Amino acid sequence: MFARRCARLVNSRTSVPLTSFLARARPYSSGPSYEHILTSSPKPGVGLITLNRPKALNALCSPLFTELNDALSKYDADKDIGAIVITGSEKAFAAGADIKEMAPLTFASAYNSNFIAPWSHLTNIRTPVIAAVSGYALGGGCELALMCDIIYASTNATFGQPEIKLGVIPGAGGSQRLTNAVGKSKAMELILTGKNFSGKEAAEWGVAAEVVEGGHAELMDVAFKTAEKIAGYSRVATVAAKEVVNKSQELSLREGVEYERRLFHGLFGSQDQKIGMTAFAEKKKPEWSHE
Numbered sequence: 001m002f003a004r005r006c007a008r009l010v011n012s013r014t015s016v017p018l019t020s021f022l023a024r025a026r027p028y029s030s031g032p033s034y035e036h037i038l039t040s041s042p043k044p045g046v047g048l049i050t051l052n053r054p055k056a057l058n059a060l061c062s063p064l065f066t067e068l069n070d071a072l073s074k075y076d077a078d079k080d081i082g083a084i085v086i087t088g089s090e091k092a093f094a095a096g097a098d099i100k101e102m103a104p105l106t107f108a109s110a111y112n113s114n115f116i117a118p119w120s121h122l123t124n125i126r127t128p129v130i131a132a133v134s135g136y137a138l139g140g141g142c143e144l145a146l147m148c149d150i151i152y153a154s155t156n157a158t159f160g161q162p163e164i165k166l167g168v169i170p171g172a173g174g175s176q177r178l179t180n181a182v183g184k185s186k187a188m189e190l191i192l193t194g195k196n197f198s199g200k201e202a203a204e205w206g207v208a209a210e211v212v213e214g215g216h217a218e219l220m221d222v223a224f225k226t227a228e229k230i231a232g233y234s235r236v237a238t239v240a241a242k243e244v245v246n247k248s249q250e251l252s253l254r255e256g257v258e259y260e261r262r263l264f265h266g267l268f269g270s271q272d273q274k275i276g277m278t279a280f281a282e283k284k285k286p287e288w289s290h291e
């Protein structure tokens, strides 16, 4: 099964340089066979989700989102997984929501079916999620990356919110999350003109944590290195750290600082606080219990 999936990946237009990490990858054992994504665990504690609709530049159709959400939920519930990486191909992270699926929609059909509501599921995932972006991350693809906790971009990454060119506006949080990242004036310029921005600009403007020189393989190396590092810490602490940083986007400074302090106090009830601080005092490597 996995060999077949890998072959599909090699033969597709994704041109992911597989040798560096898939040789060590294990299929995600409890994962079902997906049609539009690939899942594996290429490093200890790391769950990888590769968007895999190469012919449509990974356009985010509803079935893809159903699979993505399923894989995210399974990784989130897996005690062996401490970080998740979402990526696409060298050419496209995701070129947006599937325009061909959206084109015939009416208000009634979109409203009645709650079209694209499942998009926000990613924001409920408690495990840290890294987006590794090569190629196009447009519209919903850019919004998907913005929902992740850390973005790494390759030098060939092309971000943008081009919805204005289609007669609509960002619909999956782009107007809010992009504005939080780049500020109002720059976000207005990007969203009102629909112009793209590069991986280098994404890093300069704070959208991405880093732009990685080289191709997709180098990008994945950086993403895996960070994911493995995060997965090597106490899950109790990493989940709490993610939660408090996210609160900074929603609460006032005073409320956020109080929230952080409460959670900090709460961590003294965890086994891993004792394990981490005792290991430091004894000059040993902590063996986390994740409890």
Ligand code: DAK
Binding pocket: 055, 056, 057, 059, 060, 095, 096, 097, 098, 099, 100, 115, 116, 117, 119, 136, 138, 139, 140, 141, 162, 163, 166, 170, 171, 172
């Ligand atoms: N949807 C469907 N198919 C797409 C697609 C997309 N977004 N992007 C590309 N494709 C398909 C193309 O149609 C083409 O298919 P075939 O013709 O071969 O069958 C194939 O992928 C290759 O594309 P191109 O031939 O166009 O490739 P190029 O290299 O020439 O151009 C491109 C690459 C990325 C510049 C171009 O494909 C492009 O401009 N794509 C559209 C980008 C875009 O406008 N994206 C934003 C879509 S709107 C919501 C949540 C989210 C959203 C809305 C609501 N709610 C929660 C309510 C999101 C909206 C959007 O994302």
